[in-house]
Amino acid sequence: MSRVIHFEIETRNPEGKMAFYEEVFGWKFQEMMEGYWIIITGEDGEEGIDGGLMRSSTEEALRTVNSITVADLDEYLGKVERAGGKVTSAKMEIAEVGDFAYCEDSEGLAFGVIQFFKKE
Numbered sequence: 001m002s003r004v005i006h007f008e009i010e011t012r013n014p015e016g017k018m019a020f021y022e023e024v025f026g027w028k029f030q031e032m033m034e035g036y037w038i039i040i041t042g043e044d045g046e047e048g049i050d051g052g053l054m055r056s057s058t059e060e061a062l063r064t065v066n067s068i069t070v071a072d073l074d075e076y077l078g079k080v081e082r083a084g085g086k087v088t089s090a091k092m093e094i095a096e097v098g099d100f101a102y103c104e105d106s107e108g109l110a111f112g113v114i115q116f117f118k119k120e
Contacts, residue, residue: 002076006067006112007051009039014055029053065102067112073099076113080105 011017014037021027021039028040035055042048056062070076077087084106091101098116105111 002068002070004066005049005069005114007039007049008065008067008112009051009053010056010062010064011053012056012062014053017053063110065110065112067100067114070113070115073101073113073115076115077101077103080113 009017014035018029018037022029025041029037030040032038032052037053039051039053041050073091077091080087080103086104087101088104088110089102091099094100094114096117098114100112100114102110102112
């Protein structure tokens with residue numbers, strides 16, 4: 001079974017959004033690349049998942065995107081389309097992590113799908 005393993009929060013004001021979540025929940029932020037920060041929501045070994053904060057590139061409504069781990073990304077991208085969803089981004093490699101794509105379900109709700117690289 002595939003599980004949600006990561007979430008992303010969009011924002012037009014990264015500094016304000018980080019200050020809010022740090023004050024309310026004690027979350028920590030580490031810049032990964034320009035316009036994207038890793039969110040650390042707890043200590044290693046605690047229940048829960050970490051996430052990401054990304055600068056929104058549009059003026060549309062902001063969203064939260066959940067990412068789901070799968071064994072074979074290409075297989076699941078096909079499943080998304082056969083079930084009436086859409087693949088909305090080209091498959092991309094996240095260095096030292098895995099292959100990733102954004103999709104939408106049959107009603108247009110965005111989510112991510114990731115196949116982690118195998119550890120050798």
